């Protein structure tokens with residue numbers, strides 16, 4: 001205790017051992033300077049100075065630990081990394097400039113030309129593009145499989161398979177993967193099991209406990225929670241993270257200290273925000289099911305969702321994102337979206353403000369028509385990232401969309 005109070009550095013990890021994710025979100029990883037600030041300090045500096053040329057040489061040579069340059073390490077970024085690693089229960093986290101940079105860095109660091117990846121079909125559209133268009137140029141082959149199609153995963157395995165990559169729940173259809181089964185399949189075949197935990201965050205789901213080797217986050221989403229910054233993070237064991245760190249240090253897509261500071265502030269409220277997102281989303285999902293112009297609602301919190309029981313086992317809440325199809329096609333989906341007044345029409349998710357989007361022409365717009373069809377991204381699909389506004393007010397706004405559809409159906413507009 002005297003250490004912590006007198007030297008004003010990090011709250012030692014051992015003092016927080018065994019504490020809940022709610023506490024870790026607020027307390028883990030904080031660095032306190034000699035100024036005794038209560039909030040996290042921000043270090044907006046590109047480089048760091050040394051007491052002597054000999055010390056500079058020792059730092060560069062790796063004989064002495066310490067900061068050199070902010071593309072390598074930065075105290076604010078390290079505080080964010082330490083906090084998210086503690087929350088996920090991982091040995092180490094490495095922060096990146098975006099969620100996509102986190103996926104890219106993981107693949108560049110841990111895979112090589114000739115390797116094979118199996119990726120779930122329903123991933124974020126740009127993840128799909130990264131694998132199919134860019135990583136393919138460097139000799140990495142990717143097979144896409146339906147998230148819940150266990151026979152398909154097994155059939156896709158090849159001797160060169162080195163990674164299984166999934167998002168669970170998936171974006172935007174909220175399918176849920178059996179992580180333990182996929183971890184087993186990966187490890188039986190000497191492949192890494194990588195989980196994008198963007199939708200659940202460590203508050204609702206900790207994939208390492210279900211056998212994942214690596215966790216990816218787009219910090220841009222719930223971790224920030226207020227739509228301010230783009231960032232990402234990779235979490236996993238020391239040996240793998242050292243490789244990811246090495247790639248980032250050399251290639252450059254690292255997190256800025258300012259963004260790390262915003263994410264630290266975001267994490268402090270993450271647990272209470274996630275509970276509010278989940279409550280609102282479940283209430284809205286039930287309400288949407290009762291609307292005449294809705295065909296189908298996709299949300300794992302609904303008892304008739306095919307992976308409802310699995311989601312209950314793996315997650316402590318069903319998350320803040322849901323999707324639904326309206327009766328009709330793109331015309332009806334767009335009319336519905338355009339008739340809301342308060343909800344933001346934007347492709348981002350995980351914000352305290354509710355957002356609405358048409359996946360087929362935005363987040364998943366770059367997929368080929370065949371890929372869209374296989375991934376279930378239909379023209380009448382609408383995705384809502386449910387915020388923390390009063391749920392009755394969200395219903396009022398969405399009701400405007402349903403009225404517009406009804407008027408259109410009756411030919412009165």
Ligand SMILES: Cc1ncc(COP(=O)(O)O)c(C=O)c1O
Nearest residue numbers: 098099100124171198218220231
């Ligand atoms: C599940 C998921 N993973 C990764 C990303 C990419 O993150 P970023 O936009 O921070 O690069 C997104 C972005 O929407 C996402 O939804």
